[in-house]
Amino acid sequence: MSDARTNERTKEDGKAGAGSPEACSSDSCSSCQSMKDGTCPLEHERARNDNPHSDETKSAIEKLPQGQFNNIRHVVAVMSGKGGVGKSSVTALLAASFAREGYNVGILDADITGPSIPKMFGIKQRADGLEFGLLPVRSETFKMPVMSINLLLPNEDDPVIWRGPIIANVVKQFWTDVIWGDLDFLFVDLPPGTGDAPLTVMQSLPLDGIVIVSSPQDLAVMVVKKAIKMARLMKTHILGLVENMSYVICPHCGGKHEVFGASKGRAVADATDIPLLATLPLDPRLSELCDEGRVEDYEPEGFGDVVDFIVKIADHLGKLKAKEAEAQMK
Numbered sequence: 454m455s456d457a458r459t460n461e462r463t464k465e466d467g468k469a470g471a472g473s474p475e476a477c478s479s480d481s482c483s484s485c486q487s488m489k490d491g492t493c494p495l496e497h498e499r500a501r502n503d504n505p506h507s508d509e510t511k512s513a514i515e516k517l518p519q520g521q522f523n524n525i526r527h528v529v530a531v532m533s534g535k536g537g538v539g540k541s542s543v544t545a546l547l548a549a550s551f552a553r554e555g556y557n558v559g560i561l562d563a564d565i566t567g568p569s570i571p572k573m574f575g576i577k578q579r580a581d582g583l584e585f586g587l588l589p590v591r592s593e594t595f596k597m598p599v600m601s602i603n604l605l606l607p608n609e610d611d612p613v614i615w616r617g618p619i620i621a622n623v624v625k626q627f628w629t630d631v632i633w634g635d636l637d638f639l640f641v642d643l644p645p646g647t648g649d650a651p652l653t654v655m656q657s658l659p660l661d662g663i664v665i666v667s668s669p670q671d672l673a674v675m676v677v678k679k680a681i682k683m684a685r686l687m688k689t690h691i692l693g694l695v696e697n698m699s700y701v702i703c704p705h706c707g708g709k710h711e712v713f714g715a716s717k718g719r720a721v722a723d724a725t726d727i728p729l730l731a732t733l734p735l736d737p738r739l740s741e742l743c744d745e746g747r748v749e750d751y752e753p754e755g756f757g758d759v760v761d762f763i764v765k766i767a768d769h770l771g772k773l774k775a776k777e778a779e780a781q782m783k
Contacts, residue, residue: 516659517625520586523633525559527661527767529640529692530654532684534676536645538668539697541569542739544642545748547664547763550756552595552749556637556764559589561627562601563654564644565620566613571603575746580604586632594749600631617649624653638767647683655687661767662692664730667721669699669713674721681725690770692763693730694722701735730759 519525531547533540544560552558562570571577574592576599581588589598602623603609615623633639641658643651654660663684667677677694684691696718700711712735722729733753742751 517629517657520629520632522585523631523636525633525636525639527638527771528658529638529763529767530563530643530651530658530660530663530689531640531666532643532651532663532680533645533666534647534678534680535673536567538645538666538673538677539733540645540666541642542573542743542748543664543666543695543697543733544640545570545573545743546733546751546753546756547759548597548638548640549595549749549751550753550760551638551640552597553752554757554760556760557635558595559598559633559636559639560600561624561631561639561641562599562603563624563627563641563650565602565615565623565650567644568601568603570599570642571601572609572746573743573748574599576601576604577609578604583632586630587627589631589633592749593746598631598633598636600627621649621653624650625657628658647679651680651683652687655684655689660689661770662690662763664692664763665694665727666697667694667718668697669711669715669717671714671717674717677721678725681727690766691727692766693728693759694718694725695730695759696721696732698735699732728762730762731755 529547531540531544541564548558548560560570562568564570571590574597576590576592578590580590580600587600589600590604591598602613606613613620641654641660643654655663665677665680665684667673681691696716698713699716699718700709702709716732718729718732731753736751739748739751742748
């Protein structure tokens with residue numbers, strides 16, 4: 454498996470996902486290097502699933518089926534413990550990176566009260582409704598289908614003042630009623646925190662996993678651990694951690710400055726037993742492109758490895774689920 458490593462990490466440091474998911478099976482685990490060095494994320498997940506108290510944390514709510522016009526193979530949510538860490542920009546960068554690699558990708562903006570995805574992609578057209586469902590609006594460069602509450606409002610700055618149950622139902626409808634079509638990956642941009650919308654997505658959508666976004670501040674690290682614990686309580690696979698705004702490069706001297714304090718991504722990943730996917734800089738160029746609606750033009754260094762890592766883990770988890778479903782039918 455290709456390492457999902459950061460710009461600053463070497464191959465020796467990048468142990469996340471060192472095994473080959475295609476070769477993974479109960480018979481081959483004993484010979485897998487990831488199993489030997491304790492870095493296999495799938496094994497960590499199996500260990501948590503073997504917890505004798507796991508039945509207490511499993512949701513009794515059945516996953517919602519896809520719409521009749523949809524064929525979505527993988528669903529990945531992007532989550533943060535708190536706002537202001539760049540979760541939506543990471544969602545946009547992940548989606549664009551997958552599309553750049555040739556995958557069919559869509560974005561479901563589940564941040565109902567604070568949607569920012571349409572602005573980043575420069576989408577101003579309103580979504581159309583048909584008798585059979587809602588048509589998402591496609592992005593300019595990669596033609597990715599996007600659905601957000603802002604695409605249904607008269608004005609993009611109109612507030613959404615709804616209580617939790619209504620927000621939860623809208624998120625569900627974005628899954629069931631939107632005509633997504635044929636997608637390899639659907640990325641779900643969750644609102645910050647551990648409230649109604651993240652709970653609804655984890656309970657109701659067939660997630661392959663979650664990417665956690667944090668920043669170096671101690672406060673952000675403390676709160677992101679809440680998100681990690683929530684995902685584990687909900688028995689949702691954690692694909693890895695992205696530390697955003699980790700440093701800034703001086704445009705004059707080229708020096709690296711950790712403006713929010715020393716990076717804590719590696720320490721948090723090790724302490725919580727999840728892979729560190731990437732550490733991203735605080736880049737004024739990204740801010741400019743997001744403001745201009747051209748986030749698809751930004752290519753974060755090292756994200757190709759992140760794409761490879763998530764694809765292999767998601768594909769393997771899909772195979773495991775298929776085997777379990779087949780075994781239950783026998």
